[in-house]
Amino acid sequence: MNRTIYLILLFVFLLLLQVLVLNNILFLGYVNPYIYIVFIFLYPIKENRFPILITAFLLGLSIDAFSNSGGIHTFATLFIAYIRLFFFKVIFKKTTTDYQLFNLRHESFDKVFNYTAILTLIHHFILFSLTNFSFYNFTNVLINTLFSSVFTLLLYFLGSFIFRKKLT
Amino acid sequence: MQQLIYFFQKYKFFLFFLFLEIIAVALIINNHSFHKSKFISSTNFITGGLYQKSSNLSEYFSLKEKNLVLVEENLSLKNKLERLNSYFDSISSHQVIDTIKLNPDYTYTSGKIIKNSYSKTDNFITINRGKNDDISKEMAVINSKGIIGITDNVSNNFARVQSILNSKSNINAKFKNNHHYGTLIWNGENYNIVQLTDIPRQAVFKVGDTIITGGRSTIFPEGIPIGTIIKVPEELSAVNSIDIKLFNDMSNLGYIYVVTNLHKEEIKNLDNNNE
Numbered sequence: 001m002n003r004t005i006y007l008i009l010l011f012v013f014l015l016l017l018q019v020l021v022l023n024n025i026l027f028l029g030y031v032n033p034y035i036y037i038v039f040i041f042l043y044p045i046k047e048n049r050f051p052i053l054i055t056a057f058l059l060g061l062s063i064d065a066f067s068n069s070g071g072i073h074t075f076a077t078l079f080i081a082y083i084r085l086f087f088f089k090v091i092f093k094k095t096t097t098d099y100q101l102f103n104l105r106h107e108s109f110d111k112v113f114n115y116t117a118i119l120t121l122i123h124h125f126i127l128f129s130l131t132n133f134s135f136y137n138f139t140n141v142l143i144n145t146l147f148s149s150v151f152t153l154l155l156y157f158l159g160s161f162i163f164r165k166k167l168t
Numbered sequence: 169m170q171q172l173i174y175f176f177q178k179y180k181f182f183l184f185f186l187f188l189e190i191i192a193v194a195l196i197i198n199n200h201s202f203h204k205s206k207f208i209s210s211t212n213f214i215t216g217g218l219y220q221k222s223s224n225l226s227e228y229f230s231l232k233e234k235n236l237v238l239v240e241e242n243l244s245l246k247n248k249l250e251r252l253n254s255y256f257d258s259i260s261s262h263q264v265i266d267t268i269k270l271n272p273d274y275t276y277t278s279g280k281i282i283k284n285s286y287s288k289t290d291n292f293i294t295i296n297r298g299k300n301d302d303i304s305k306e307m308a309v310i311n312s313k314g315i316i317g318i319t320d321n322v323s324n325n326f327a328r329v330q331s332i333l334n335s336k337s338n339i340n341a342k343f344k345n346n347h348h349y350g351t352l353i354w355n356g357e358n359y360n361i362v363q364l365t366d367i368p369r370q371a372v373f374k375v376g377d378t379i380i381t382g383g384r385s386t387i388f389p390e391g392i393p394i395g396t397i398i399k400v401p402e403e404l405s406a407v408n409s410i411d412i413k414l415f416n417d418m419s420n421l422g423y424i425y426v427v428t429n430l431h432k433e434e435i436k437n438l439d440n441n442n443e
Contacts, residue, residue, distance in 0.1 A: 049181040068292040070199025071192035
């Protein structure tokens with residue numbers, strides 16, 4: 001029960017942070033962090049994937065509603081929510097019984113970095129390709145993906161570092 | 169049958185994932201082609217309300233700047249009024265002007281931008297005026313410095329404006345010093361620079377000329393300022409375009425006016441009769 005409340009609060013917090021603060025950053029005109037996908041990283045790993053797919057859909061839809069982008073964020077967020085389990089199995093090499101006790105905080109930095117970096121890059125690549133909606137200006141998509149991913153990851157690791165210090 | 173159930177059992181997550189992705193794709197296509205995504209946009213009750221609150225808070229930080237803009241606008245209006253007064257005074261025949269009998273062509277509704285965007289290829293702005301303030305689709309949105317966009321999605325209290333910084337915007341524009349028309353578009357690169365295309369070959373222009381709206385559409389009144397020419401291609405052809413620097417800083421917008429054309433229906437009916 002405690003965990004559900006925590007997840008709901010995290011959902012609302014990340015949504016408001018993204019919409020009211022981060023969507024206005026536009027560093028150098030186009031580099032923008034999309035920190036709301038941290039919700040997908042932090043959502044507890046389970047064999048049953050329906051809850052995460054539904055929450056990812058809702059999260060994407062809310063971001064889309066605020067930024068007038070149709071269903072672009074929904075598509076990208078759903079995609080990483082679905083393939084998350086595959087990368088999780090490959091990188092952390094856990095079995096089904098470990099899922100309950102798993103926490104990103106107790107893993108080594110390089111594994112966590114690989115996991116988050118891959119998902120972030122995939123998400124941003126889909127996001128910017130759909131925003132572009134054509135093959136014209138494709139280098140722009142790649143540059144945007146790279147810079148925004150770096151920005152997102154930087155913010156995520158800074159944030160997790162600060163909150164970890166506080167909690168322990 | 170059993171095989172079918174087994175299949176569903178095995179791929180239930182994938183099928184559910186696919187189902188949700190199809191909804192997302194439908195929303196994207198809907199947003200791209202029709203502009204009628206009523207529900208998932210910044211004009212609905214929740215999103216619009218939140219943006220309104222956030223804008224109420226942040227507008228305090230730019231009060232000084234907004235005041236300067238207002239003073240500037242007042243100044244230009246006062247000067248215009250003075251010129252008009254002196255014109256009336258110089259009319260020799262004393263004709264009584266009954267202002268009630270003069271029908272205006274346009275009325276203006278003031279409003280405020282509560283959400284702005286300028287970095288994407290299709291930008292939309294949300295304003296805090298809607299159906300309750302008699303705003304409908306396809307109305308011009310301007311401010312004291314120039315044009316901003318056209319309303320395209322209206323709810324009870326909010327309206328979404330298709331900014332001129334949108335790949336689908338096509339606005340009729342002309343040169344201030346002659347009557348050659350062109351179409352105003354945006355190539356998605358710099359948010360301070362828009363392009364003018366479809367210029368007739370015989371048009372004469374140079375860097376620094378002012379571009380204003382043409383009176384050919386029923387949306388924009390004639391003569392709203394747009395910007396000045398900053399770059400002219402060496403050889404002008406049908407595909408070439410000239411770059412125009414906007415008077416407005418599109419990243420820093422506050423109060424706006426929505427323009428209602430009172431003769432819109434009449435003009436439309438006339439056009440339809442001709443066809």
